[in-house]
Amino acid sequence: VLVDTEVVARAPKRQLVGGIGDALxxxxxxxxxxxxxxxxxxxxxxxxxxxxxxxxxxxxxLADGPAACAAVEAKATTPALERVVExxxxxxxxxxxxxxxxxxxxxxxxISEIEGSHCHIHGEKVAFGLLTQLVxxxxxxxxxxxxxxxxxxxxLPICLAQVGVDANSDEQLNxxxxxxxxxGESSHNEPFPVSTAAVSAALRAADQWGRxxx
Numbered sequence: 001v002l003v004d005t006e007v008v009a010r011a012p013k014r015q016l017v018g019g020i021g022d023a024l025x026x027x028x029x030x031x032x033x034x035x036x037x038x039x040x041x042x043x044x045x046x047x048x049x050x051x052x053x054x055x056x057x058x059x060x061x062l063a064d065g066p067a068a069c070a071a072v073e074a075k076a077t078t079p080a081l082e083r084v085v086e087x088x089x090x091x092x093x094x095x096x097x098x099x100x101x102x103x104x105x106x107x108x109x110x111i112s113e114i115e116g117s118h119c120h121i122h123g124e125k126v127a128f129g130l131l132t133q134l135v136x137x138x139x140x141x142x143x144x145x146x147x148x149x150x151x152x153x154x155x156l157p158i159c160l161a162q163v164g165v166d167a168n169s170d171e172q173l174n175x176x177x178x179x180x181x182x183x184g185e186s187s188h189n190e191p192f193p194v195s196t197a198a199v200s201a202a203l204r205a206a207d208q209w210g211r212x213x214x
Contacts, residue, residue, distance in 0.1 A: 003085050005081055006077050008077075008081065009075050011072070016069065016072050016088070017124075018122065018124055019088035019089075020088060020154055020156065021126050021130075021156045023088045023092035024058060024061050024130060024151075025126050025127070025129065028058070029096070029099065029105065029133070029186075030055075031054075032102040032137070033046050033099060033102060034051055034100075035191050036189055036190060040097065040099065041096070047098045047099075049098065050095055051098075051099050054091070054096070054099040057092050060087040061087050064080040064083045064084050066153055066154055100186070101186035102186055102187065103129065103133035103202075106129070106180040106185045106186045107129030107203070108126045109179060109185070110180040111128065111129070111164075111165060111176055112125060113175060114164060114165050117163050120157075120163050124157050124162075125163050128157045128158070128159075128163050128206065131151070131158065132202045134206075135209065136190075158213060159210035159214065160203065160206075162210075167207045173203050174196070174200055176199070177197070
């Protein structure tokens with residue numbers, strides 16, 4: 001895949017940010033798949049190389065994401081933008097294929113069935129899925145806070161309303177949760193059983209956490 005970063009720099013910032021949202025989840029999902037000894041999307045166990053690339057992807061995004069977004073706002077090609085484009089495309093692609101998926105993408109699939117979400121792009125929905133995954137997994141508050149604040153800084157969703165979901169609708173939340181745990185879904189790559197009730201509770205908690213920052 002060839003990517004002309006001058007074209008990226010002149011494109012709407014939302015497209016870059018959406019790529020960041022999808023790519024940011026790569027490491028956290030690969031980490032989960034490694035911990036649970038689950039399989040990747042191609043059916044094998046995660047490779048050490050793929051997991052390492054997924055982690056590098058995350059490190060680059062956390063370090064350079066805000067500066068890359070500023071570069072696109074200025075329609076400038078900068079080293080930070082170059083690194084983020086590499087992470088969004090090469091590192092995330094290799095990392096997810098060789099590292100695997102987990103709850104973040106499963107929640108994306110559930111959110112995508114809500115009509116109000118149809119105007120939101122893939123990476124935006126994955127980004128909220130990542131927050132839901134971190135809450136569901138009970139990760140340290142410091143890690144969760146870091147990702148919330150990062151997503152807020154670059155313009156990614158941190159609450160359900162920002163992906164077109166009504167947080168007060170039990171019907172919508174239950175539908176997302178049910179879709180997230182169908183047989184064969186990547187939510188079952190977690191190192192513990194994942195139920196509809198658990199995902200529904202995590203969705204609500206992730207939304208509440210994000211709304212406190214708005």
